[in-house]
Amino acid sequence: MNGNTDKKIHDFFDGVGTSVLDPVLFIGAVSRQLPSLFRRRGLRKRELFYYLDLCGAKSIPVVTLICFLMGAVLGIQAALQMRKVGTEIFVVDLVGFSVLKEFGPLMVAMISTGRAASAFAAEIGTMKVNEEISALETLGISPAAYLVLPKLLAMLVAMPLLTVIGDVTGIIGGMLVGLSVNIPLQAYWTRTVTVLDSITFLLGVGKTLVFAALITMAGCYCGFKASCDAQGVGRGATSAVVLSIFLVVVADAIITLLYSFIGY
């Protein structure tokens, strides 16, 4: 990387005190710090576990509940339509593919947006108000490495795992609805494992890696950009949520298009 880019990235964190912050420079500043993860003491285990707990473990109940209901709702809608043509067994396909391809990853992304993006923005915004960001800088510690990387890493681990949980509970939700339209559990399960393939499952889980990166970056960026007062921090948290949802939906559209090119 040449000196000019260095200077510009330096300018991003200089700008943290003002309102002129460029998202591209922010991404640059964070990605520059990625190699530091492999240095001695580069990986901050304590922070990593804290965020794994906050964004991962603590989200399990709500992910379970929401994905279960989502699967059930999808099952009911599918059953209503399939019954017209007497092909109730396709409820299995509809629920299975919708959950694995879209609803599992998207629901987990929405829950993480609410939990993580807003928390990240509020945390960083408050640190900025208290001059903690300046203090980090003068201790010679990069705010990007210290504040963003542990969150990013935790989200990259937590979201795919949550999606696996969401996928399973979504299908269970569909299964219970299946009972009401006379599809026995055994038959539902057999159909599920015959029609769904592992590539579909992995591609669905895989795209949450992109969502995780977007949500973390949007949350942290809005925190760094927040103005230095209580209302500013509140607004930062709100815009973190709005920006994350927007980015996730746009990314999902693009990824779906890309997946369609390879036939999924």
Place this chain on the structure above:
Amino acid sequence: MSVEHVKLEVKDLVIGYGDRVVLQNLNFHVSRGEIFCIMGGSGCGKSTLLKHIIGLYPPKSGDILFSGRSIVNATPEERRAIMRGFGVTYQGGALFGSMTVAENVALPLTEYTGKSKAEIAEIVREKLKLVDLDGFGSYMPSELSGGMCKRAGLARALALNPDLLFFDEPSAGLDPITSAGLDRLILSLRDQFNSTIIVVTHELDSVFSIADRVIMLDKGTKSIVADGDPRDLLKNSTSEWVRCFLDRDGLKRQ
């Protein structure tokens, strides 16, 4: 004065926020082992000057040199390396809210030294004792008073025994006894470690007891109006305003 003795040099500095110039035409240097005070009316840009000197904001023009190395033109890595040599205390303490007081003080030590847990704990205890906070290591910053936060911030700034210290209004909000203790601490840091210390302050008492040199900033001209030994300025300054500023409290004391 030889070049090695100049610890900090500020050349033709212009600083401000956005389009607004807060201070301009700044030229001064601070020698090694000097206690250097920055004074001036509220809102004249003292904190702004400090934040620019320590590299948090880029200046509009001019240069800032630490032992001859420019912080303005440095790459981020060089800049961080220069910053590691500082100890900075902020107006509000700026402790990390998610860590205990002891962890706050230990942070620079765990980041930059290979010391064992026991050695670090020992240094932390020693630094907390220095600022009169022994026994508060396990408290969270939210459980401390404003003045205690400030002193804990000072302990953190001292953790690595920096040879260049910056204080932003260290004694504001402290009682007279604690703030006199702080003045003694500043003097002893200089005498023991030959640290260079730059202090923003309003307290004339402490200026007269610690400062080797003061600069006075003025909002009107946005520049330095006086530079020298405080006693000298009080007697001999050509500016009425400077003499009044330094004397007001002297009158009260008589």
